[in-house]
Amino acid sequence: xxxxxxxxxxxxxxxxxxxxxxxxxxxxxxxxxxxxxxxxxxxxxxxxxxxxxxxxxxxxxxxxxxxxxxxxxxxxxxxxxxxxxxxxxxxxxxxxxxxxxxxxxxxxxxxxxxxxxxxxxxxxxxxxxxxxxxxxxxxxxxxxxxxxxxxxxxxxxxxxxxxxxxxxxxxxxxxxxxxxxxxxxxxxxxxxxxxxxxxxxxxxxxxxxxxxxxxxxxxxxxxxxxxxxxxxxxxxxxxxxxxxxxxxxxxxxxxxxxxxxxxxx
Amino acid sequence: xxxxxxxxxxxxxxxxxxxxxxxxxxxxxxxxxxxxxxxxxxxxxxxxxxxxxxxxxxxxxxxxxxxxxxxxxxxxxxxxxxxxxxxxxxxxxxxxxxxxxxxxxxxxxxxxxxxxxxxxxxxxxxxxxxxxxxxxxxxxxxxxxxxxxxxxxxxxxxxxxxxxxxxxxxxxxxxxxxxxxxxxxxxxxxxxxxxxxxxxxxxxxxxxxxxxxxxxxxxxxxxxxxxxxxxxxxxxxxxxxxxxxxxxxxxxxxxxxxxxxxxxxxxxxxxxxxxxxxxxxxxxxxxxxxxxxxxxxxxxxxxxxxxxxxxxxxxxxxxxxxxxxxxxxxxxxxxxxxxxxxxxxxxxxxxxxxxxxxxxxxxxxxxxxxxxxxxxxxxxxxxxx
Numbered sequence: 001x002x003x004x005x006x007x008x009x010x011x012x013x014x015x016x017x018x019x020x021x022x023x024x025x026x027x028x029x030x031x032x033x034x035x036x037x038x039x040x041x042x043x044x045x046x047x048x049x050x051x052x053x054x055x056x057x058x059x060x061x062x063x064x065x066x067x068x069x070x071x072x073x074x075x076x077x078x079x080x081x082x083x084x085x086x087x088x089x090x091x092x093x094x095x096x097x098x099x100x101x102x103x104x105x106x107x108x109x110x111x112x113x114x115x116x117x118x119x120x121x122x123x124x125x126x127x128x129x130x131x132x133x134x135x136x137x138x139x140x141x142x143x144x145x146x147x148x149x150x151x152x153x154x155x156x157x158x159x160x161x162x163x164x165x166x167x168x169x170x171x172x173x174x175x176x177x178x179x180x181x182x183x184x185x186x187x188x189x190x191x192x193x194x195x196x197x198x199x200x201x202x203x204x205x206x207x208x209x210x211x212x213x214x215x216x217x218x219x220x221x222x223x224x225x226x227x228x229x230x231x232x233x234x235x236x237x238x239x240x241x242x243x244x245x246x247x248x249x250x251x252x253x254x255x256x257x258x259x260x261x262x263x264x265x
Numbered sequence: 266x267x268x269x270x271x272x273x274x275x276x277x278x279x280x281x282x283x284x285x286x287x288x289x290x291x292x293x294x295x296x297x298x299x300x301x302x303x304x305x306x307x308x309x310x311x312x313x314x315x316x317x318x319x320x321x322x323x324x325x326x327x328x329x330x331x332x333x334x335x336x337x338x339x340x341x342x343x344x345x346x347x348x349x350x351x352x353x354x355x356x357x358x359x360x361x362x363x364x365x366x367x368x369x370x371x372x373x374x375x376x377x378x379x380x381x382x383x384x385x386x387x388x389x390x391x392x393x394x395x396x397x398x399x400x401x402x403x404x405x406x407x408x409x410x411x412x413x414x415x416x417x418x419x420x421x422x423x424x425x426x427x428x429x430x431x432x433x434x435x436x437x438x439x440x441x442x443x444x445x446x447x448x449x450x451x452x453x454x455x456x457x458x459x460x461x462x463x464x465x466x467x468x469x470x471x472x473x474x475x476x477x478x479x480x481x482x483x484x485x486x487x488x489x490x491x492x493x494x495x496x497x498x499x500x501x502x503x504x505x506x507x508x509x510x511x512x513x514x515x516x517x518x519x520x521x522x523x524x525x526x527x528x529x530x531x532x533x534x535x536x537x538x539x540x541x542x543x544x545x546x547x548x549x550x551x552x553x554x555x556x557x558x559x560x561x562x563x564x565x566x567x568x569x570x571x572x573x574x575x576x577x578x579x580x581x582x583x584x585x586x587x588x589x590x591x592x593x594x595x596x597x598x599x600x601x602x603x604x605x606x607x608x609x610x611x612x613x614x615x616x617x618x619x620x621x622x623x624x625x626x627x628x629x630x631x632x633x634x635x636x637x638x639x640x641x642x643x644x645x646x647x648x649x650x
Contacts (some may be wrong), residue, residue, distance in 0.1 A: 101608075105607065
């Protein structure tokens, strides 16, 4: 027990020191990378010097405070007219929960902090800096904006589902049937298009809201402030500061996709 | 020359009508798919490509294999293949037609398919595959039609056909290489992420295509007055034996890398396909049938005494065809999706509708083949009269 506490303290102290160090060299991105490795500020490094690089930080220490909370998912799926299809095979999902060992399968073998294996993590499109889905799309129906958001043109998509094969995160959904048949007429958001059958869709980081200076709807819906959204290219942004101070991981960074959703565990 | 396809005996018309009926059954179910969506198939968000794309992948191999008769005949002046190059080219035409149809029936929005040309995307392997397949179809149509037309008139084929024939040789290799690149360049699908994918595709293509051609030559000889002869069939048998050996060797290489390296992700799909993973064994019997047929085929085709016996040869060729079909037309594509990116397992079973649509496409392909072979045979029968 005592040992555990000491360990906790040491870890916390270490993080605090690291944070101090991180903040003190915030101006020089390279130094931060030395401290934290590739997991921090990769996107705003030399690989993509864009002025704006949107990213999300999921603070799992906050996310797990409320059990069975689905606020972010419910808000997103309502605003984006995502149908609730019962059959698991035909589900459409933009943001949902997966147990840690499924979201981070390469971590499943070792000893994990007790309870972590089955802890539900929030997963969504990673808006990769080097997105395989964009690379493979034969019609440019999915593409990356200069600010890093991976977009989807559901009017151009031919429904070949090559992007679904290419996405290493299972983030893409295909409309196996007409979603309008499942949507409730009364709750349809007229501000956002509904889809036809036979096209692929996914989270778009609420590009339609961001462009009007608003936060993504999932971020707004989270009462625990576990979802943070901001510009990683700006070292003074909330997300940059958060990542500079805390240890964060990304899903499957070894694939070189440079995902832009970070998890504080 | 089309008029040759309009007259024929009773057997010919029976076959044509059976194929038309099966194709119509496929069309009927396709219309249902068109109105309800791909929900009527067994595919889902985890296994998002299934039977259609598997058939496409397998048939690209059949199409590419025409090069195995064209190359020896035109580059090495191997005269024995002179009589059957046209059969190989027409087989390629029918196979590419099926490939295009299988892609088409797999589309969620088939009427938007021209977006591939309206918005050409060179970084997409699918764009290149479309270009390669369309080009291959056109090249073979021109070559086959010109050479058969010349044969009918008893003159030499037109001069422009020669460079086109030479072009068709690397082009055949390219269609299957690019098809392999569809899979081999995707991060996170470990079964597909292998540098020898294109080599494996070509080896299995050069086994399965000529194996089918052997069987077709035997059918043609039995039911018409055109005899392709014993020598080309025996030569094809040797090609099949070598290619199938290479194919099996390549599969062994995949096992070595996956198991000796011990990297879990590289092992999982093979484990699912051949031994079952997490208590799921859906494809295990099919994969071992494929291996069993491959071993049987090699025993029959490598051993000269069975290879020279045409009955055993036919058995061996059929074994090669079904072995590679199970491996490529079933296991390879579906296996790539299992386990999912979340390391969970969703199994895939095609639905009846999906199978009938697939059968419809195969029938349409064989209808094209039947008509083209009928024309060829009639021209040859006329010449020998």
